[in-house]
Amino acid sequence: MQTTKLSLLIKLAANNRNIVRTVVSSNSVTVNVSDQLKPLTQIPGPSSFPIINQLHHFLPGGSLYKIDGFELLEKFYKEYGPIVRLDGIIGGTPALVIIFDAESAAQVLRSENWMPIRPGFHSLEYYRKHHNKSREDSLKPTGLITDHGDNWKQFRSKVNPIMMQPKTIKLYSSALDEVALDMIARMRSIRNDKNILEGKFDIEMNLWALESISVMALGGRIGCLDPNLAEDSPERKLIQCVHDIFKVSDELDFKPSLWRYFPTKTFKRAMNLYDEQQKLAKHFVDKAVKELKTKSKSDEEDSVLEKLLAVDEEIAYIMASDMLFAGVDTAANTIIATLYLLATNQEKQNKLREEVTSTHDKRSYLKACIKESLRMMPVVSGNLRQTTKEYNILGYRIPKDHYLTFAHSYLSMMESEFPRPTEFIPERWIAEKDDPLYYGKAHPFAFSPFGFGARSCIGRRIAELEVETFLARVIENFQVEWFGPPPKITPASLNYITGPFNFIFKDV
Numbered sequence: 001m002q003t004t005k006l007s008l009l010i011k012l013a014a015n016n017r018n019i020v021r022t023v024v025s026s027n028s029v030t031v032n033v034s035d036q037l038k039p040l041t042q043i044p045g046p047s048s049f050p051i052i053n054q055l056h057h058f059l060p061g062g063s064l065y066k067i068d069g070f071e072l073l074e075k076f077y078k079e080y081g082p083i084v085r086l087d088g089i090i091g092g093t094p095a096l097v098i099i100f101d102a103e104s105a106a107q108v109l110r111s112e113n114w115m116p117i118r119p120g121f122h123s124l125e126y127y128r129k130h131h132n133k134s135r136e137d138s139l140k141p142t143g144l145i146t147d148h149g150d151n152w153k154q155f156r157s158k159v160n161p162i163m164m165q166p167k168t169i170k171l172y173s174s175a176l177d178e179v180a181l182d183m184i185a186r187m188r189s190i191r192n193d194k195n196i197l198e199g200k201f202d203i204e205m206n207l208w209a210l211e212s213i214s215v216m217a218l219g220g221r222i223g224c225l226d227p228n229l230a231e232d233s234p235e236r237k238l239i240q241c242v243h244d245i246f247k248v249s250d251e252l253d254f255k256p257s258l259w260r261y262f263p264t265k266t267f268k269r270a271m272n273l274y275d276e277q278q279k280l281a282k283h284f285v286d287k288a289v290k291e292l293k294t295k296s297k298s299d300e301e302d303s304v305l306e307k308l309l310a311v312d313e314e315i316a317y318i319m320a321s322d323m324l325f326a327g328v329d330t331a332a333n334t335i336i337a338t339l340y341l342l343a344t345n346q347e348k349q350n351k352l353r354e355e356v357t358s359t360h361d362k363r364s365y366l367k368a369c370i371k372e373s374l375r376m377m378p379v380v381s382g383n384l385r386q387t388t389k390e391y392n393i394l395g396y397r398i399p400k401d402h403y404l405t406f407a408h409s410y411l412s413m414m415e416s417e418f419p420r421p422t423e424f425i426p427e428r429w430i431a432e433k434d435d436p437l438y439y440g441k442a443h444p445f446a447f448s449p450f451g452f453g454a455r456s457c458i459g460r461r462i463a464e465l466e467v468e469t470f471l472a473r474v475i476e477n478f479q480v481e482w483f484g485p486p487p488k489i490t491p492a493s494l495n496y497i498t499g500p501f502n503f504i505f506k507d508v
């Protein structure tokens, strides 16, 4: 009896030490809580077995087999609620908690805003830091996508003032407009007698996106829209390579794969692709740097590349190369989504045409159309973080170093956040405060297509300017129509719109 009492007391004392601990809870204040927080294992989620965890659900016959993207998020939310646990798979996907609650997203993203860690692209990180690299090389900066901690912080603080500066970005307005007009001419030239573009529409939009981002990243045109562009040109090769990288990264970094134990076939393919991307990007950056050296100094303000080179040559190379990587499929899919939504909402398209053909400088409806498209069909569906501390999220203790994803693509389609969520209503972004559709009634973290805070998309302003410029020209020149069923969306790191692309472009 005595022994039982004693052991109970020892247990209680030990438990007390554990119970009163520091966790970050709502409103991002660090507090001591004598909490009753439930452990991670109690977070609702698909049933789990030892060793295989939840794998059986994703195999043929399993309830989640071949379900992905928005459909998967919807299934999770409806079945388990605002917080869902996904167990890791040995040698594959890491354990992950999916959050469908905007306030919890705000709590973590704000608390992690000093040096946020965004996991993902692990195989690319491995390639850049370790594949055929010396120990010394592995400590060097590798870029914003793959660096964390101090390396990331130093890199970002050097490039932020150049890449996030509206004044610098605006310098490119007329050059981007030239690209847009050339793309319109190209679209006319590859249209058939039914006003449908011949060839692959997604590749066409990628060519526009690569040409546009090159103007920004390299300070000049690279010739993607040349009618005689060869199938094996470096431009087309880069587009295909980036596309394959996003796919291969999805296989290696987010699906079960044994590459962390031995070099699998996909891993070897990935290393070759990363190599190829690096070489192709270097080909374009080298060319641009050479041209800069021969260019006589003008009164014009320095380009992004010149400014980056003035700060640090190594950083300039990495950043320019990452822009050619991160800025192509993202912008291309955003323009495809927006065109699709405008083609299937003719009265909105006509309203937009009125604005872009008017003499007004302010293009608030144009911006609203793009925002609405990013709300309904975002190219990135969730924001990912690796926690650097413990959290209390909805009554569960989330340990340090755990992966959390905030499903903003699902949150922004919730009726409670955005009324009539499945309708394309750009007006909600410019409505007055007393309008029931006014966007400000939604939680600010329910719409987050470019991520959040210090780690948010560094190309945001660039992407917005590119998409606005091209979209305005398309709508000014064409009545865009759509026939047949909606396009398919295939998630592979990004949400790829994979067609069929049933667009009709009639002259206005």
Ligand code: HEM
Pocket (backbone or CB within 6 Å): 118, 144, 145, 156, 213, 322, 323, 324, 326, 327, 328, 330, 331, 334, 379, 380, 383, 384, 448, 449, 450, 451, 452, 453, 454, 455, 456, 457, 458, 459, 460, 462, 463, 464
């Ligand atoms: C509509 C187009 C785009 C969308 C929707 C988009 C979205 C995103 C998102 C969601 C993130 C993660 C942010 C976070 O973790 O908080 C990100 C990061 C990033 N994006 Fe974009 N992006 C777009 C275009 C671009 C362009 C054009 C560039 C090139 C200039 C670019 C370069 C990057 C880079 C380098 C990062 C990593 C930033 C860091 O970790 O510090 N993106 N983007």
